[in-house]
Amino acid sequence: MLDTFSTERLNQCTHGEVGDSLENGKIPYFPESPVELPSEADLAFLREELPKQLKSKNVSYHPETGSIRGLEKGTAVYDKTREVLTKHSRRVSEFYQDSMPELFKNALIGTSSFRPIQERGRDLSAHASNELIHFDAGAYGPTNGARILRFFVNLNPVEDRVWATRGDFPTLFKSYAEEAGLLEKIRKNQLDKTTLDNIRTGALTGLTKAGLPLARLLDNSPYDRTMRQFHNFMKDTPEFQNDPQGHQELSFLPFSAWTVFTDMVSHACLSGQHAFIWTALIPLENCRHPDMAPINIMRSAA
Ligand SMILES: [Fe+2]
Known part of the structure; x- marks a missing residue:
């Protein structure tokens, strides 16, 4: 499942290679991060200060407001974290x-976050737990079938x-x-937006334009709800979690660093800080x- 891109391969590959790997349910893996990392002093700061100051599950930079969630505003830690995450x-x-560039065209850039806590044994509810295998469902507001692209760096x-993972x-x-x-849902044409969906999207888009940029994050779509149902089924079903079929540790x-379509590759983070x-x-x-995109796989099942 890992598709390793050494620096040499990355420098020589065509524009389609990383994207094809993502679309085919692989994990392009970079033993050496292709993205410049913060200085060692800044990394030490994040590792030491953020676990102490954390106010929610993660510390995230939100580009639509230029603000950080998970830390108290008006502190030196907040300002420094914002500087580091913005640059990243x-x-x-x-x-x-x-x-x-072709796959990335018109991408909607979402959050950039730092995970300060050891993932193993976190006391989170099943649906919030990173330790249970799942596909991501909805991200950064409604996806309507858009792909969820994530870029990870292990800073430990x-x-x-x-x-x-249990596969794609x-x-x-x-x-x-x-x-x-x-299948029952999909066969009843429940991937298409209802009148109620359109009303909600219209209202939340209006609020977003009126100066409440976070309003769009409250929206979802029938496809996102179907993905959420799958996500919850996976996390709520011990037989699924424990089935060795296709199970792999990475x-x-x-x-x-590594990059993943997290709507495409099932994943759990077992440990790491x-x-x-x-x-x-x-x-x-x-x-x-x-044809490999989850929304089209669902449509063809209908
Ligand atoms: Fe996830």
């Missing part, structure tokens, strides 16, 4: 712009970040869509393999 967000965008100097969306949808109750070395996670939505029409 820009560098990741530049990397995609260079390495896969000594500990690997360890993931588990096409495989798991085929095996579990019926049991998860998705280790990401200190200072390595200190990581950057950057998110964007990629328009579905940019995909060179649209």
Whole structure:
């Protein structure tokens, strides 16, 4: 599942190579981060200060407001974190712009976050837990079938970040869509927006334009709700979590980076502390393999 891009391969590859790997449900893995990382002093600051100051699950930079969630405003820690995460967000965008410009065209850039807490044994509810295998469902407001692109960097100097997967969306949808109750929904044409969906989107878009940029994050779409149902089924079903079929563990070395369509690759983070996670939505029409996209797999099942 890992598709390793050494610096040499990355420098020589075509514009489509990283994107094709993503669309085909692989994880482009960079043993050496292709994105410049903050200075060692800044990294030490994030590792030491943020666990102490954390006010929510993560510390995230929101580009639509230029603000940080998860830290108290008006402090030196807040300002420094915003500076580091803003710079990281820009560098990741530049990397995609260079390495896969066609797929990245008109991407909606989302949050850039730092994960300060050890993932193993976090006391989170099942649906919020990162330790249970799932596909991401909805991100940064409604996706309407757009792809959820994430870029990860392990910033722990000594500990690997360890993931588990049970495979890609096409495989798991085929095996579990019926049991998860998705086929019934899809066959009733419930992937299309209802009048109520259109009213809600209209109202939230209006609020966004009226100066409440976070309002759009409250919106969703029928496709996102179907993905949410699958996400919850996976996390709520111990038989799914424990089934060895397709189960793999993946280790990401200190200072390595990897990128994933997290709507496409099932994943859980079993352990690791200190990581950057950057998110964007990629328009579905940019995909060179649209038949592999979850929304089209659902549509063809109908
Ligand atoms: Fe996830």
